[in-house]
Amino acid sequence: MNPPQEMHIEKPRTRRLFFALWPDEATRTRLAGLLKALPPPERHGRDMRVENLHITLFFLGDCEGGLLPCLDEAGAAVRRDAFDMVLDRLGVFERARVQWAGVSRPPEALLRMQDALSLALEARCGMARDSRPFAPHLTLRRNAREPCAWPESVPPIPWHVDAFVLVESLNDDEGVRYRPVRQWPLRQDETAIHRV
Numbered sequence: 001m002n003p004p005q006e007m008h009i010e011k012p013r014t015r016r017l018f019f020a021l022w023p024d025e026a027t028r029t030r031l032a033g034l035l036k037a038l039p040p041p042e043r044h045g046r047d048m049r050v051e052n053l054h055i056t057l058f059f060l061g062d063c064e065g066g067l068l069p070c071l072d073e074a075g076a077a078v079r080r081d082a083f084d085m086v087l088d089r090l091g092v093f094e095r096a097r098v099q100w101a102g103v104s105r106p107p108e109a110l111l112r113m114q115d116a117l118s119l120a121l122e123a124r125c126g127m128a129r130d131s132r133p134f135a136p137h138l139t140l141r142r143n144a145r146e147p148c149a150w151p152e153s154v155p156p157i158p159w160h161v162d163a164f165v166l167v168e169s170l171n172d173d174e175g176v177r178y179r180p181v182r183q184w185p186l187r188q189d190e191t192a193i194h195r196v
């Protein structure tokens with residue numbers, strides 16, 4: 001009897017994707033300043049690459065390419081307003097050992113747009129929502145244990161959020177790199193424009 005032949009089963013190419021808020025350049029520069037002003041990482045602690053900093057809205061994980069049109073539709077279905085927020089606090093998720101920057105008061109508009117996005121992804125693409133409540137945070141450092149206070153040398157960081165993005169997680173020579181692949185604008189407040 002012939003020995004069984006090795007079979008090569010082609011796996012469909014998948015892309016690791018998530019929806020996120022992506023800081024503009026000015027906000028990102030201030031975040032770089034915040035990272036620099038933090039006490040040095042503990043043993044094994046690792047700062048995020050500045051160009052990767054973001055707030056995750058909905059984590060999708062490994063997706064087949066065929067899902068993209070549906071993600072496009074879901075993103076386009078989110079017609080919400082732009083909003084302002086201020087990053088003004090630091091925290092640690094102890095189990096995940098993630099140190100993050102966040103907001104003392106998450107804007108209602110952020111919670112509503114994240115909810116609208118989750119609903120659209122659920123209804124149009126069959127994506128299951130995270131069972132945990134949305135906890136907006138921007139990961140600064142991994143393998144961190146100790147909480148620390150917002151550095152006195154860094155003022156709270158304002159951020160005008162006028163878009164959200166679909167991001168692909170890739171690997172390059174320096175490790176993980178996040179690359180926005182789609183962007184949807186949020187509506188500007190027309191009344192504010194008329195008032196000027």
Ligand code: 2AM
Pocket residue numbers: 018055056059098130138139169
């Ligand atoms: P984190 O920063 O809190 O680790 C890309 O990996 C982004 O998706 C990160 O912001 C990460 O959140 C988030 N993420 C990774 N795995 C996840 C999961 N299983 N559930 C929810 N979010 C996840």
